[in-house]
């Protein structure tokens with residue numbers, strides 16, 4: 001038996017050929033268009049009489065569902081309303097989202113998605129995505145096939161093992177929502193076709209005791225599997241998806257620190273893959289830093305950078321900034337570039353003899369001689385305040401998950417030694433942000449150059465309106481995915497990540513006091529297309545593009561799916 005419908009998903013919206021009739025047409029979100037079916041379509045699809053006779057255009061439907069959306073009082077209510085709409089009518093969902101991207105991004109993405117993930121099992125009503133259990137490896141291939149997509153039908157697979165969801169840690173099976181959320185952003189921002197993607201959660205258990213002790217928890221009810229069995233499961237996943245969907249880009253999301261770099265290093269030269277928290281974040285933050293550094297008038301190489309929370313995201317940022325210093329600055333050796341960074345984790349400043357450091361963190365650790373003679377608040381611990389006092393940093397990056405860590409005392413101490421302190425509290429969701437922009441601007445008398453991970457309102461200080469850049473990897477990953485799809489890149493190279501950062505940096509204009517350090521989320525479609533063109537161009541230059549790029553602008557725009565009702569043919 002064939003599928004319920006057929007759609008050419010390779011270019012534009014394509015033509016929708018529908019095989020089913022009657023109520024089945026209305027219960028499939030990809031074929032249903034509610035009262036926007038014309039009289040002729042209603043007759044051909046045998047749905048006459050199954051809805052009111054009135055006809056509504058997509059524009060009017062969008063106005064109607066927007067009113068329904070606005071009537072929700074809570075953010076989670078808005079999230080659930082949007083989810084229900086997507087389950088009814090996917091084109092209408094994306095049309096609404098695209099028309100109100102800036103307003104709705106905080107609902108389908110950070111911060112609201114954090115709450116939706118935490119409450120996944122208790123608010124569950126219908127499945128979306130693929131759930132793969134470590135206890136049933138024999139079912140992996142069939143589960144992926146059951147999703148119903150063929151070898152050439154998939155551009156993107158977003159996968160998480162849920163150990164490090166945003167800043168809220170291990171969320172077990174609920175992590176599927178971050179994969180779904182990221183893929184929604186790919187579609188809304190970059191026009192990746194919603195039927196050419198697969199969200200996946202790798203259920204390897206959870207160490208979250210709250211979830212394990214709940215009767216409603218829907219994941220494997222045991223602690224997180226680690227070691228060889230975990231690695232074998234990841235290897236099986238990578239080989240199964242590359243065999244089933246050879247054109248798909250594998251996007252890793254919110255994998256725990258101990259595994260994120262290992263997985264990336266193991267597979268990045270073998271398959272088309274990237275880690276969003278490490279590489280996507282690095283690219284967006286580099287772009288924001290380049291804008292901030294320009295405002296300070298001090299070369300990037302001459303800044304002293306504290307990375308507070310030097311895990312996946314923090315070390316990814318440091319690596320890309322280091323590469324930028326080596327490529328364009330006056331740092332001649334790696335040692336010189338490394339010497340600009342001061343990484344801090346939960347145990348304090350990273351030191352060379354700290355056996356708790358992961359392999360990827362070791363090159364960043366400071367030597368004991370670097371800190372000899374420092375006056376410390378506590379003799380056995382080098383904390384953030386100690387580093388601020390002794391190093392006098394000019395840039396402070398927060399990727400620690402520790403809400404409120406950048407206190408007034410710390411920020412005032414930093415501001416004492418630098419004219420324009422660059423301070424990026426990047427942790428998500430909002431409750432985890434290391435500081436709020438309003439506080440940072442007040443404590444520095446309007447001098448701080450600020451970017452955040454979750455959205456914040458503008459801040460008025462001393463007659464200047466400071467528009468706060470949201471330095472979130474959402475400004476990068478959609479364009480990266482689109483660029484890879486447009487030229488069929490076989491790998492995601494470091495050069496492609498750097499090209500994405502440079503393209504984004506090129507869109508920033510900071511001449512006006514208080515101007516944001518990055519484009520706004522309302523411009524996400526333009527940003528994503530610009531990033532995609534740069535990525536596809538670099539992939540071609542580096543010889544990893546499998547499709548000739550004769551017309552980069554045309555080839556990228558041609559691939560951007562638009563939320564419109566395609567022409568219908570009843571077959």
Ligand SMILES: NC(=O)C1=CN([C@@H]2O[C@H](COP(=O)(O)OP(=O)(O)OC[C@H]3O[C@@H](n4cnc5c(N)ncnc54)[C@H](O)[C@@H]3O)[C@@H](O)[C@H]2O)C=CC1
Pocket residue numbers: 164165166167168254256257276277281308309310311312313314344345346347398399400401402426427428429432452453454471472473474
């Ligand atoms: N704005 C953006 O686009 C992105 C933001 N993030 C945010 O960054 C945060 C970290 O994410 P990942 O790097 O993926 O997590 P991770 O778990 O890999 O890294 C967290 C790091 O913070 C350190 N840390 C934890 N508690 C600390 C404390 N009290 N004091 C000092 N250091 C502490 C840990 O030692 C670890 O090195 C999350 O809140 C996440 O939402 C992550 C990716 C992108």
Ligand SMILES: CC(=O)C(=O)O
Pocket residue numbers: 110165166167254276277427428453472473474
């Ligand atoms: C934005 C993102 O990827 C995170 O907070 O983990």
Ligand SMILES: [Mg+2]
Pocket residue numbers: 166253254276277
């Ligand atoms: Mg993430």
